[in-house]
Amino acid sequence: MKLVHTLDELREITDAWHNAGEVIGVTPTMGALHEGHLSLVRAAKAGSDRVITTIFVNPTQFNNADDLDKYPRTLDSDMAQLAPFGVDVIYAPGVDQMYPDGFSTTISISGVSEGLCGAKRPGHFDGVATIVAKLFLQTSADRAFFGEKDFQQLQVVKRLAADLNIPVEITGCPTVREADGLALSSRNVRLTENGRKIAPALYAAMQAAGVAIKQGTPVHEALSEAERDILAAGFAEVEYLELRAENGLAPLGTHSEPARLLAAAWLDGVRLIDNIAV
Structure with a gap:
């Protein structure tokens, strides 16, 4: 398992995998991993030759600065949880790697983003769509795995890939729950x-x-x-x-x-x- 922080290093790895004809699976996360995330990793391992787990707390999808500040950053423990699964690469870029000076592009998806979480979180799904598109392109993933707990987000991601002809297969994975039914989060x-x-x-x-x-x-x-x-x-x-x-x-x-x-x-x-x- 290799920890990568830069796009250049990541692309050197993924180019070699694609040249060898290997299928790349990606599990995009914001870290603070729990069993729900790990279930996505299991699915990715079962359906791919190589697996990348991305860890990036995306500032553009937070409507509340306090919520962004409170979001846990737990890279060391996240790596410890991923180690037994045979993940090939953890891609943990900094904000400057994802949003460098002069960055001015936003992807906006209508329809499935409207209402529900989109109603009181203006711009949230624009931030999700933009960062997910970047991660798809940066990782060169063939397959991507998302949890069904964020069902509206899953539909936004599917719409994104279809509309922009991004050649990645999107798989939704069942919600993981505690014994008393609470969805893991x-x-x-x-x-x-x-x-x-x-x-x-x-x-x-x-x-x-x-x-x-x-x-x-x-x-x-x-x-x-x-x-x-x-x-x-x-x-x-x-x-x-x-x-x-x-x-x-x-x-x-x-x-x-x-x-x-x-x-x-x-x-x-x-x-x-x-x-x-x-």
Whole structure:
């Protein structure tokens, strides 16, 4: 496993791999790795000859400077977690490597980026699309692996690759959860002890709503009841709780096609997101 900080060094490695006919898989991350990230690494190892894990806390996708400052930087422990998996390269560029002086290009994707997380985080998905495009091009990846927990982000990335003809195959990997159902997230460590006990109520309410919708309960009724349950459990705010088409993320008023129930809610000043298939 090699730690690389510069694009020139990375390209020297990937050029040799491609010249040897090897398939390169990439798992883009912002570090602070947990089992969810490691599940992506496992998938990449199973589906690629070579694996690159990128670690870069991308400033352009944060709307709140305080949130950016608080985001954990844990490169040493991240490397220790990756070591047993046989990752070939950890690419951990600095901000100056990704956004050098004079950088002035932004990629903006409409449609799938609108509403949900895009509604109250203006520019967030522009930052995601821009950095992911750069990482695809810098790593020369043939395959890329993303978690389904950030389902809207996954759709943005798929749209990006399709629209810009970037020759990378995008694979979505299932959400990894704690035993009590809480979706793994680097933000979970910021919950208080009591907040951690409350947090699984989000997934539980979503599951109940999903069952009700599939059994014929009107969508608006099922979602209203779920929101009441989430707030009653101790969450401060439900930012959104919506049923969307799995393909394209169009809002759904009825359960007429494969769908995703997506939510964002605030607890202990921490924004938790989740989604389930319905």
